[in-house]
Amino acid sequence: MKLLILFLSVLVLFVWLGLKIQNDPGYVLFAYDQWTIETPLWFVIAATVIFFILFYIILQFLIRLGNVATQFRTWAQQRRLRRAHERTSRGLMELAEGQWKLAEKNLLKAVQYTDMPLINYLSAARAAQELGEHERRDDYLHKAHLAMPSAEIAVGLTQAQLQFNHHQLEQALATLRRLHELSPKHIYILKLLQNIYLELRDYENLETLLPSLKKLKVLPGLEFDSLQQKTYIGLLKQAEKSHATEMVETVWQRIPKELQQEPSLLIVYAKHLMKEKKEVMAEQLIKEALKKHWNDDLVSLYGLVVGEYIDKQLSHAEQWLRLHGENPALLLCLGRLSIQNSLWGKARSYLETSLSFSPSAETYSVLAQLLEKMGE
Structure with missing residues (x-):
């Protein structure tokens, strides 16, 4: 509609100009130095109009040519991206199937054109780990961090998992401690830290981790209770091996009161007391514990301890x-x-x-x- 109005307006203008020129043709004179050019006015007007029309046509052609080039580049990029997605999907499937070499190859071929190189590098690192290529694994992890610096937690967790799986416990621990400083309440970081402390039998650090594990509910209730018992049993046994009685007592006093009644802990502590010739104290502890909770292992130990009055001990047991x-x-x-x-x-x-x-x-x-x- 707009083009039609414009066309009609131009047509009316030309008709009006034509009538004017017919009555008075006029002329245009161009002079430069010794040169002069004289031409009818209508010719100048027609030439000017034709020039602007040609200029407009060429300009539109160049714009369309630029659009075609842009569309071609966009199409080529989308095609490369689609192929990269296909290669990435194939690589991830091969990784799940245990085809490590093929997975690594396809994931790396796609990494240049994919919009998520982080996934490719992390997955390639897993494949390299399975192939025993630990230098390549670390190189891919480094490239993953460079590809997306904001994903430091994701890269670090992958690195820690791979190090842990390869029994590089000290390296995994260093990685996780760094991540724990960055994100102290990250549940999965805490869980991996707990696993590594257990593997290393680092019960001191595991004990310091217990409050966070409990507060953030990293483990189910029964699993946390079991971990707590393992931690304090480990601390008691390590203190006992050091042959420092005061250390065992210090650890025992650190144990929460309700946990001191757990048979597994009580047995370790009672046996220590028996070795230290504190059997009267051991007998009292076991007897009090059995009043609250019956336990066959505690009963068996009660038969080995020699209390202050052995006859009364027998009467009580009967x-x-x-x-x-x-x-x-x-x-x-x-x-x-x-x-x-x-x-x-x-x-x-x-x-x-x-x-x-x-x-x-x-x-x-x-x-x-x-x-x-x-x-x-």
């Missing part, structure tokens, strides 16, 4: 028969306590009853030693 009369561990405990009280017949009866419920090499061994004492 009270448990009312609730646990058919418990093999309790009967073994009573057999041992009877031996310590020199009650051979009673000891034999307890041990044989225990064997009738659950034959065990340990009970047979105690009974054999008893029979030897009795001359049988």
Whole structure:
């Protein structure tokens, strides 16, 4: 519609000019130095119009030519991007299938034209790891970081995982500590740190990690409880190996009160007390713990500890028969306590009853030693 109006306007203008020129043709004179050119006015007007029309046509042609070039470049880029996506998909599939060489090859071929080179480099690093090419792995990880500096956590986690899988525990730990400084509340970083501390038996650092693991709920409840027990058992055993009694006591006091009642921890600590000739204290600890929670391992240990009054210890243990009369561990405990009280017949009866419920090499061994004492 606009073009039609423009065309009609130009047509009217030309008709009007034509009528004017017919009445008075006029002329245009061009002079330069000694040269002069005289031409009719209508010729100048026509030439000017033709010039502008040609200029417009050429300009439009050049613009369209530029658009075609731009469209071609866009098409070529999209084609390269599409092919890069196809190669990346193929490489990721080959990585999942365990075809490490092919995966690495396709992922690297696509990296130049893909819009997410980070994925290609990280995946290529995994493939190189599986091929045992650790220098190439580290090179790809470095390039991944250069490709997207903002993805430091993603690159670092991949590096730590690969180092951990290759049993490069110290290197993985260094990587994770750096990441932990960058993101102290990152759940997966905390979980990997926990795994490495366990592998390295670094219970001191694992203990410092426990509050964060609990607060951020990195592990399910039961799994966290198990980890907590492993941590303090490890600390107790390491302190005991150092032959420093005060260190064991220090660790024990650091353990939360409710956790001190856990049989696995209590057994380690009670055995330490027995080695240190603090059996009275050990006997009291075990007895108090059994009042709250029955545990066969604690009962068995109670039969080995020598309390202040061994006769009262036997009498106390015999009270448990009312609730646990058919418990093999309790009967073994009573057999041992009877031996310590020199009650051979009673000891034999307890041990044989225990064997009738659950034959065990340990009970047979105690009974054999008893029979030897009795001359049988």
